[in-house]
Amino acid sequence: MHFSVIFRVLGVLLMIFSLTLLPPIGFSIWYDDGHHYAFLTAFLITICTGLAIWLPVHRARHDLQTRDGFLITALFWSVLGLFGSLPFYISEELNASFTDALFESMSGLTTTGATVFTGLDFLPKSILYYRQQLQWLGGIGIIVIAVAILPMLGIGGMQLYRAETPGPVKDNKLTPRITETAKALFFMYLGLTVLCALAYRFAGMTEFDAVGHAFSTVAIGGFSTHDASIGYFNSPLIMGICTFFMFFAGINFALHFVGWRARSLRHYFTDPEFRFYAGWVLVGMVITVLYLYGTGTYGFFDSLMHGSFEFVSVLTTTGFGTADFSSWPTFLPFMLFLFAFMGGCGGSTAGGMKVMRVMLICKQGYREIKRLIHPSAIFPIKVGKKTVHNRVIEAVWSFFAVFIISVMVMFLALLATGLDFITAFSAVGACITNLGPGMGDVAAHYGNINDPAKWILCFAMLLGRLEVFTLLVLFSPMFWRR
Amino acid sequence: MHFSVIFRVLGVLLMIFSLTLLPPIGFSIWYDDGHHYAFLTAFLITICTGLAIWLPVHRARHDLQTRDGFLITALFWSVLGLFGSLPFYISEELNASFTDALFESMSGLTTTGATVFTGLDFLPKSILYYRQQLQWLGGIGIIVIAVAILPMLGIGGMQLYRAETPGPVKDNKLTPRITETAKALFFMYLGLTVLCALAYRFAGMTEFDAVGHAFSTVAIGGFSTHDASIGYFNSPLIMGICTFFMFFAGINFALHFVGWRARSLRHYFTDPEFRFYAGWVLVGMVITVLYLYGTGTYGFFDSLMHGSFEFVSVLTTTGFGTADFSSWPTFLPFMLFLFAFMGGCGGSTAGGMKVMRVMLICKQGYREIKRLIHPSAIFPIKVGKKTVHNRVIEAVWSFFAVFIISVMVMFLALLATGLDFITAFSAVGACITNLGPGMGDVAAHYGNINDPAKWILCFAMLLGRLEVFTLLVLFSPMFWRR
Numbered sequence: 010m011h012f013s014v015i016f017r018v019l020g021v022l023l024m025i026f027s028l029t030l031l032p033p034i035g036f037s038i039w040y041d042d043g044h045h046y047a048f049l050t051a052f053l054i055t056i057c058t059g060l061a062i063w064l065p066v067h068r069a070r071h072d073l074q075t076r077d078g079f080l081i082t083a084l085f086w087s088v089l090g091l092f093g094s095l096p097f098y099i100s101e102e103l104n105a106s107f108t109d110a111l112f113e114s115m116s117g118l119t120t121t122g123a124t125v126f127t128g129l130d131f132l133p134k135s136i137l138y139y140r141q142q143l144q145w146l147g148g149i150g151i152i153v154i155a156v157a158i159l160p161m162l163g164i165g166g167m168q169l170y171r172a173e174t175p176g177p178v179k180d181n182k183l184t185p186r187i188t189e190t191a192k193a194l195f196f197m198y199l200g201l202t203v204l205c206a207l208a209y210r211f212a213g214m215t216e217f218d219a220v221g222h223a224f225s226t227v228a229i230g231g232f233s234t235h236d237a238s239i240g241y242f243n244s245p246l247i248m249g250i251c252t253f254f255m256f257f258a259g260i261n262f263a264l265h266f267v268g269w270r271a272r273s274l275r276h277y278f279t280d281p282e283f284r285f286y287a288g289w290v291l292v293g294m295v296i297t298v299l300y301l302y303g304t305g306t307y308g309f310f311d312s313l314m315h316g317s318f319e320f321v322s323v324l325t326t327t328g329f330g331t332a333d334f335s336s337w338p339t340f341l342p343f344m345l346f347l348f349a350f351m352g353g354c355g356g357s358t359a360g361g362m363k364v365m366r367v368m369l370i371c372k373q374g375y376r377e378i379k380r381l382i383h384p385s386a387i388f389p390i391k392v393g394k395k396t397v398h399n400r401v402i403e404a405v406w407s408f409f410a411v412f413i414i415s416v417m418v419m420f421l422a423l424l425a426t427g428l429d430f431i432t433a434f435s436a437v438g439a440c441i442t443n444l445g446p447g448m449g450d451v452a453a454h455y456g457n458i459n460d461p462a463k464w465i466l467c468f469a470m471l472l473g474r475l476e477v478f479t480l481l482v483l484f485s486p487m488f489w490r491r
Numbered sequence: 492m493h494f495s496v497i498f499r500v501l502g503v504l505l506m507i508f509s510l511t512l513l514p515p516i517g518f519s520i521w522y523d524d525g526h527h528y529a530f531l532t533a534f535l536i537t538i539c540t541g542l543a544i545w546l547p548v549h550r551a552r553h554d555l556q557t558r559d560g561f562l563i564t565a566l567f568w569s570v571l572g573l574f575g576s577l578p579f580y581i582s583e584e585l586n587a588s589f590t591d592a593l594f595e596s597m598s599g600l601t602t603t604g605a606t607v608f609t610g611l612d613f614l615p616k617s618i619l620y621y622r623q624q625l626q627w628l629g630g631i632g633i634i635v636i637a638v639a640i641l642p643m644l645g646i647g648g649m650q651l652y653r654a655e656t657p658g659p660v661k662d663n664k665l666t667p668r669i670t671e672t673a674k675a676l677f678f679m680y681l682g683l684t685v686l687c688a689l690a691y692r693f694a695g696m697t698e699f700d701a702v703g704h705a706f707s708t709v710a711i712g713g714f715s716t717h718d719a720s721i722g723y724f725n726s727p728l729i730m731g732i733c734t735f736f737m738f739f740a741g742i743n744f745a746l747h748f749v750g751w752r753a754r755s756l757r758h759y760f761t762d763p764e765f766r767f768y769a770g771w772v773l774v775g776m777v778i779t780v781l782y783l784y785g786t787g788t789y790g791f792f793d794s795l796m797h798g799s800f801e802f803v804s805v806l807t808t809t810g811f812g813t814a815d816f817s818s819w820p821t822f823l824p825f826m827l828f829l830f831a832f833m834g835g836c837g838g839s840t841a842g843g844m845k846v847m848r849v850m851l852i853c854k855q856g857y858r859e860i861k862r863l864i865h866p867s868a869i870f871p872i873k874v875g876k877k878t879v880h881n882r883v884i885e886a887v888w889s890f891f892a893v894f895i896i897s898v899m900v901m902f903l904a905l906l907a908t909g910l911d912f913i914t915a916f917s918a919v920g921a922c923i924t925n926l927g928p929g930m931g932d933v934a935a936h937y938g939n940i941n942d943p944a945k946w947i948l949c950f951a952m953l954l955g956r957l958e959v960f961t962l963l964v965l966f967s968p969m970f971w972r973r
């Protein structure tokens with residue numbers, strides 16, 4: 010391990026992150042909500058800490074190894090999560106405990122969108138803006154930082170991207186140079202955000218809400234500036250726009266890039282992961298809508314609107330709500346929930362296990378059946394026309410098993426803290442998939458559960474966002490051995 | 492497919508099975524419970540059907556292929572399950588619907604031990620005996636029939652054994668000749684049953700109860716002749732005996748055989764699967780006992796007795812009860828339940844995913860972590876001193892994923908029939924692992940749930956007993972293609 014370089018990177022990250030505390034100061038002054046002190050203090054603490062970490066080692070130059078990559082990636086989310094909690098903790102009006110502040114910050118940055126705060130409509134505008142911005146930053150982090158910012162700091166690019174996603178990585182590298190790739194991804198993300206904000210504004214949101222919700226939509230975050238989430242606006246048009254952008258943000262950004270450069274939609278429809286994703290979105294939406302209508306939960310138009318909106322919101326792990334889906338006929342909330350375990354495509358801001366992995370698991374399951382029937386035949390696993398390497402399939406299996414085992418262990422731990430069955434089950438599911446809203450006591454918000462449970466769930470969010478292995482690797486003795 | 496030979500085998504099986512309907516007739520006459528008519532009718536129907544199927548094809552001789560093996564194995568359980576339900580259906584006193592009769596029979600034969608009947612203590616003795624015997628036969632079926640009876644009928648042995656257990660099969664073949672192996676296994680099973688019955692009798696059970704419970708103990712079945720199950724006897728000695736025999740029956744019978752022939756216990760302690768199994772039994776028992784004591788659920792002695800008994804009963808998927816464990820502090824029932832998903836060792840009468848598979852999944856998960864740290868190193872997976880072939884590991888992964896996906900699909904289907912969350916979750920878990928008792932509405936018995944749910948659960952029991960793939964293979968179009 011090269012701790013000097015790791016500290017240098019961390020220092021730079023903190024200093025960059027501290028700059029993101031400045032816009033909320035502007036909002037605080039503009040709306041005169043008296044909260045600039047919280048952000049100013051947080052800014053000073055963060056930039057000073059960054060400087061203090063960076064200065065002693067700023068000349069350190071080492072080739073970083075894979076191991077350092079894991080540590081930096083894990084520290085990236087946990088340290089930024091920690092410093093991101095400062096404004097919440099410092100704010101006197103929020104009166105948040107350290108646990109609550111950390112939970113909210115971690116939930117924002119990992120784009121989980123589980124909140125411990127209630128009465129959002131009455132919170133200071135600067136705090137509301139800051140929460141949305143945290144998600145937007147988290148979203149960039151997921152797509153870009155690991156691929157591009159860190160390599161610019163002198164760390165090998167693809168090896169870190171591998172640390173971020175040990176699963177199947179699309180091997181088309183977009184553009185040869187990594188920084189260009191990063192820029193391209195960033196501008197696409199920004200462009201998508203601007204488009205989404207304009208659409209929301211056009212559909213009737215205020216500028217503040219439009220920007221805030223665009224932030225949390227393209228980040229697949231799910232934070233809202235209202236307790237009633239998207240339901241606050243009570244507008245089919247906004248629901249439709251939101252559904253479209255959630256679906257769009259759940260697609261691999263590499264695919265958007267290729268599609269954008271070729272000015273064509275053909276690439277989407279030839280991509281096997283997209284087809285699997287779009288196919289299940291369609292099937293799931295139809296089931297949800299028909300079930301809602303069939304059970305008489307809503308009339309046809311409401312079934313169509315709420316059903317398709319909620320399904321896309323949960324499958325992509327956004328977690329926006331227009332209706333309390335946890336009170337729908339029991340079958341539906343759980344079906345939606347299981348789809349959240351799949352999540353969106355790899356290389357998107359979505360959480361869950363990712364469509365590509367689920368697709369490979371299904372293919373391998375079916376291959377096993379074929380092999381039992383024809384024991385001596387060879388059945389390669391193909392995605393599109395490409396044969397998937399065995400090593401990738403093994404990584405996917407391991408991911409699946411370790412993911413499921415992690416869910417079970419944390420589920421038991423939550424039960425041991427005293428949560429009831431549905432709350433514990435849905436909370437761990439909603440956090441490890443970075444979905445956000447759960448069921449039972451965590452259907453509306455996470456404010457009423459106990460502190461140890463919140464810590465476990467913070468860990469779950471990190472585990473989900475770090476694709477499990479990046480974090481688990483740090484717990485193996487081998488990692489720390491020379 | 493060679494349907495003529497398949498029918499021949501089925502016919503013989505039915506005729507053999509019809510003979511097992513004779514002992515209950517004896518019990519009925521001995522206890523004068525007036526139920527001999529049910530068994531006599533069932534006997535006549537079964538033997539005539541068997542003859543009618545067998546006669547036209549009894550000269551058929553073909554080399555059977557793997558595919559035929561799958562079909563025969565699947566038909567074996569489903570057809571015997573169907574005919575085994577006749578006495579329940581015919582009995583006027585039970586007044587069972589066809590669904591209930593089939594559920595009870597399937598639950599018996601698959602050694603699940605979920606029951607739809609209540610007021611067991613007042614049922615006719617012959618019916619009670621028959622239920623216990625069904626489990627005992629199911630237990631033999633699991634260990635012996637697939638290895639030995641079928642090969643004697645002209646079907647290749649190990650290929651069928653593979654159909655029964657596509658997972659890792661211990662490749663030491665015990666004795667060279669398959670029929671000798673079968674005999675050896677049978678006599679060990681019989682011997683174990685006799686020992687268990689003697690121990691129960693010695694500890695104070697009546698002869699009837701001792702034999703009945705010995706049947707369902709070594710079969711890891713869990714049926715009892717009393718509503719209160721083993722709790723009826725209220726005897727620490729009986730609980731201790733039962734715990735020991737459940738633990739013992741959950742060990743690979745191949746290991747018992749080797750240990751018996753060598754007159755030594757050393758083989759157990761050098762077997763990696765046994766060590767993993769025994770280790771987790773110990774750890775789980777300690778956690779259960781301490782948690783019960785720590786939460787003040789019982790005093791120390793009761794915590795020790797009930798805790799260790801219930802843990803072994805659930806982990807081995809026996810499902811005997813002495814206390815209503817579903818009413819223990821929430822953490823415990825779910826922990827026990829998750830251990831039922833592991834189950835006992837391969838080659839035993841236990842259900843669940845089997846210790847060997849869970850062990851391999853853990854090893855592979857840890858290997859993935861090691862590989863991420865040292866990407867270019869090669870880490871073979873070893874069990875004991877043997878390197879496990881990649882093909883076996885792939886089969887284990889596929890099993891795990893398909894098992895989990897099956898659980899989820901059936902869970903959703905149960906919710907759609909109207910069951911509540913805990914009932915649906917625990918019922919599908921208890922049936923696919925062949926554990927038996929669940930939680931919620933199925934904590935005591937399965938009599939109060941709707942008929943479609945019972946059918947789904949019958950399928951779950953079959954799926955579990957047939958190790959998922961043997962049944963799923965039949966649903967693939969490729970299987971039916973020439």
Ligand SMILES: [K+]
Pocket residue numbers: 120121122229230231326327328443444445
């Ligand atoms: K989310």
Ligand SMILES: [K+]
Pocket residue numbers: 602603604711712713808809810925926927
């Ligand atoms: K059982």
